[in-house]
Amino acid sequence: MYETAFSVLIARASGQPLETFLRERIFDPLGMADTGFSVPAAKLDRPSTCCPTGAGTGALEVYDGPDDGRPSVELVTTDHITPGQTAVSKFFPGFRDSTGWGFGVSVVTRRDTLASVSGRFRWDGGLGTSWYSDPTEDLVGILMTQRLVTEESGRMYEDFWTSVCPAIDD
Amino acid sequence: MTKPVAATATLILVEECRLRLDDPVDRLLPELADRRVLRRIDGPLDDTVPASRQPGER
Numbered sequence: 001m002y003e004t005a006f007s008v009l010i011a012r013a014s015g016q017p018l019e020t021f022l023r024e025r026i027f028d029p030l031g032m033a034d035t036g037f038s039v040p041a042a043k044l045d046r047p048s049t050c051c052p053t054g055a056g057t058g059a060l061e062v063y064d065g066p067d068d069g070r071p072s073v074e075l076v077t078t079d080h081i082t083p084g085q086t087a088v089s090k091f092f093p094g095f096r097d098s099t100g101w102g103f104g105v106s107v108v109t110r111r112d113t114l115a116s117v118s119g120r121f122r123w124d125g126g127l128g129t130s131w132y133s134d135p136t137e138d139l140v141g142i143l144m145t146q147r148l149v150t151e152e153s154g155r156m157y158e159d160f161w162t163s164v165c166p167a168i169d170d
Numbered sequence: 171m172t173k174p175v176a177a178t179a180t181l182i183l184v185e186e187c188r189l190r191l192d193d194p195v196d197r198l199l200p201e202l203a204d205r206r207v208l209r210r211i212d213g214p215l216d217d218t219v220p221a222s223r224q225p226g227e228r
Contacts, residue, residue: 005199006176012198013188014179025182026175076177082228104177125171 076102077121077135079109115161124149130157137168194224 011018019037027035039047079100086096098110105123108116122132128145143160147153183189189198196203205221 005195005202006180009189009195009198010176010179010183013183022175022179026178075181076174080228102177103181104173123171123173129171131171131174 076104077107077119078102079107113158113162114165115158124154124157128153130160132161139164139168192228195226 007018010021014021016024023036026032034043034046079102081096081101090096098108098112098116100107100109102121105121108118108120108122110116111118117134117136119136120132120134122130124130126149128147128149130143130145131141133140141161141164143157145153145156180189184191202225205225206218207221208215209217209219
């Protein structure tokens with residue numbers, strides 16, 4: 001619902017088909033040559049099994065290649081959830097203790113593990129991609145497992161991000 | 171990993187004043203106008219009342 005409604009909203013407000021708008025305004029300027037709604041026949045050997053390979057229609061479902069860009073908009077990185085909203089929906093227990101919602105993705109609001117640093121904005125995709133951007137460290141991390149998220153892979157994500165911390169060379 | 175893409179595309183349109191963050195969505199998404207919502211979260215699907223606020227109100 002969320003992304004389908006956004007897809008229609010973006011297309012109507014821009015006056016362009018969604019795919020055209022995204023390509024002209026985001027993917028092409030960022031050099032994201034392998035991101036789109038479908039995989040060209042010549043590149044069919046590139047997606048791994050978890051990636052959608054059919055043509056996208058209304059729902060915003062993109063095939064991401066290895067060359068991803070990143071948004072760096074303050075609105076995306078600021079928690080916009082009100083206390084009233086937290087009172088009626090916590091997403092899952094403990095989530096709001098250290099996490100907020102920016103426009104589009106989650107933001108870390110309090111450091112409660114080695115890897116969760118306040119100010120990072122991030123998302124773990126259900127198909128096995130974990131990403132965050134850290135404006136303070138000028139760091140972008142992307143983990144592609146190509147496996148559906150499970151409790152075990154959740155621990156693997158945490159180990160990966162924990163391992164990134166000592167790799168930062170100040 | 172489509173959320174950052176949807177957010178970036180939307181905020182591009184906000185910067186160009188083609189979308190406004192706090193405008194009702196009814197003009198561009200009339201399908202979502204005159205929303206009815208469940209009276210109770212665990213109530214029957216036909217027990218609805220007019221929505222008292224906009225989606226995304228803050």
